[in-house]
Amino acid sequence: MDREQFRREYVAAWDGLVAGRLTDLAAAQAQLRESAATLERESERESAERLIGKLAKAVQPPPPGQSPEMTEALQMLNVADFKSGTKEERLAALAAARKQIWAIADRAGADSEKIRWLSRGLEASEDMLTDPAPWDEPPPAGT
Known part of the structure; x- marks a missing residue:
């Protein structure tokens, strides 16, 4: 299985849990773990496990007043x-997410500024990809 196929399965499970079409969180997680085990790279499997862990948030009710x-x-x-893919793919995912957050904020009421603020973390992630800290760069060849 490739990363994109897993991603589609994950999003379908998330959406199903949020909408109430799926009601068994444990079964959804187990199915996704089976799919994740077939991913080629270890980094992809680790990323998949992180996402599977987040799936429980889909069935939690939002806080009062949200x-x-x-x-x-x-x-x-x-x-x-935002953790897997090439640098360019990750930057594209971050930019798309920021655009989506701002679109949501544009139609929000009183908390539109709070929603826009969510994009600050995305900007920080972009900055780390485009201008890494000196300790994140590989050492020069021959040292």
Whole structure:
């Protein structure tokens, strides 16, 4: 199985749990773990396990007073995978998520600024990819 196929299965499970079409969280996680075990790379399997762990958030009710738009933005961030793929793929995923968060904030009411604030973490992740800290760079060849 490739990473994109797993991603589609994960998103389908998330959406099913949120919508109530799926009601057995443990069964959904078990199925995803079976799929994750067939991923080629260890890093992909680790990323899949992190996502599977987040699946429990799909069945938790939002905190009292949380707007539907904030719930939507947080759910989008919970489903997103910013850890796997090439640098360019990760940057594209971060940019798409930021654009989606701002679109949600544009139609939100009083908490639109709080929703926009969620994109600050995405910007920090982009900065780390485009301008890594000196200790994140590999040592020069021959040292």
